[in-house]
Amino acid sequence: MSDLKTWDYLRREAKDRLEAGGFVDGDQEAQWLVEEVSGMDSAELIASAKTFASVRATEQLDTLLARRLIGEPLQYVLGSWSFRGIDLMVDRRVLIPRPETETLVGLALIEAQRMGLQPEEVVVDLGTGSGAIAIGLAAQLFEVAIWATDVDSRALEVARANVAARGRMSAGIQIVQGSWFDALPHELSGRVRLVVSNPPYIAEDEIPELPPGVIDYEPFSAIVSGPTGSEHIETILLAAQDWLTDDGVVLIELDPRRAKKTHTYALSVGFAGAVIENDLTGQPRFLIARR
Numbered sequence: 001m002s003d004l005k006t007w008d009y010l011r012r013e014a015k016d017r018l019e020a021g022g023f024v025d026g027d028q029e030a031q032w033l034v035e036e037v038s039g040m041d042s043a044e045l046i047a048s049a050k051t052f053a054s055v056r057a058t059e060q061l062d063t064l065l066a067r068r069l070i071g072e073p074l075q076y077v078l079g080s081w082s083f084r085g086i087d088l089m090v091d092r093r094v095l096i097p098r099p100e101t102e103t104l105v106g107l108a109l110i111e112a113q114r115m116g117l118q119p120e121e122v123v124v125d126l127g128t129g130s131g132a133i134a135i136g137l138a139a140q141l142f143e144v145a146i147w148a149t150d151v152d153s154r155a156l157e158v159a160r161a162n163v164a165a166r167g168r169m170s171a172g173i174q175i176v177q178g179s180w181f182d183a184l185p186h187e188l189s190g191r192v193r194l195v196v197s198n199p200p201y202i203a204e205d206e207i208p209e210l211p212p213g214v215i216d217y218e219p220f221s222a223i224v225s226g227p228t229g230s231e232h233i234e235t236i237l238l239a240a241q242d243w244l245t246d247d248g249v250v251l252i253e254l255d256p257r258r259a260k261k262t263h264t265y266a267l268s269v270g271f272a273g274a275v276i277e278n279d280l281t282g283q284p285r286f287l288i289a290r291r
């Protein structure tokens with residue numbers, strides 16, 4: 001019994017260990033880790049501050065801290081992350097959904113409204129990973145047919161779990177495996193009104209510039225496109241010509257260094273108009289290409 005520690009003690013101990021390990025957000029991370037192992041939210045933890053944690057929870061916290069202290073991303077350690085207010089399961093099979101992609105979904109919803117998207121019309125999330133984009137869209141676009149694709153079967157396991165966890169809200173999402181548009185049934189050719197995608201867009205020689213932890217933990221094939229970084233984006237923009245309706249739109253997240261080049265490419269393969277939108281840090285991050 002004497003080894004038992006209170007939740008408050010465990011939280012402070014975790015904070016100290018994280019800060020000693022150089023984590024500037026040690027206080028916040030300790031809070032989230034303790035919430036995870038206790039199953040309590042912040043208010044419940046305050047009320048239970050002087051309660052003793054079980055040995056099992058204490059050991060589990062120690063395991064999570066050890067993973068975090070060697071540099072594993074917090075999102076994988078926690079096993080879930082919020083995307084547009086929706087809690088998604090994440091692990092090393094999928095890219096951690098980023099704030100930029102939340103903005104991409106916001107832009108797609110504005111576009112859907114501008115287009116007057118109707119129930120049963122077809123929207124596609126290419127390279128769905130955790131399912132973040134498809135689920136973010138489904139939360140607002142009721143009764144639209146959303147197809148979520150990925151080439152990676154392990155990523156699709158996570159997407160399926162996340163879609164299932166949303167219940168009826170994501171009932172309109174179909175998950176299919178294959179490379180970009182090849183995953184879709186042929187009947188959808190010429191019927192897709194909106195494509196939203198965050199494909200891999202890092203060039204091979206840019207890998208050393210990535211923040212620590214990214215290439216060590218996140219799936220390589222979710223991040224790196226190839227020698228130029230534009231390979232996948234160009235494949236999608238070109239193939240989109242066969243799949244979109246006459247007024248169809250593609251929204252793609254991209255590397256700001258290649259925004260201008262991608263804009264030019266979109267016009268060269270047949271889009272009538274294209275604009276680049278900035279992310280929240282003011283970087284040119286998204287292409288909206290309209291037929």
Ligand SMILES: C[S@@+](CC[C@H](N)C(=O)[O-])C[C@H]1O[C@@H](n2cnc3c(N)ncnc32)[C@H](O)[C@@H]1O
Nearest residue numbers: 095097127128129150151152179180198200222
């Ligand atoms: C940058 S991640 C985006 C994941 C998720 N959409 C998000 O925004 O968090 C790119 C995704 O594209 C998938 N991908 C890579 N190559 C692909 C291909 N040829 N066809 C379909 N998906 C592919 C990866 O498996 C990965 O899940």
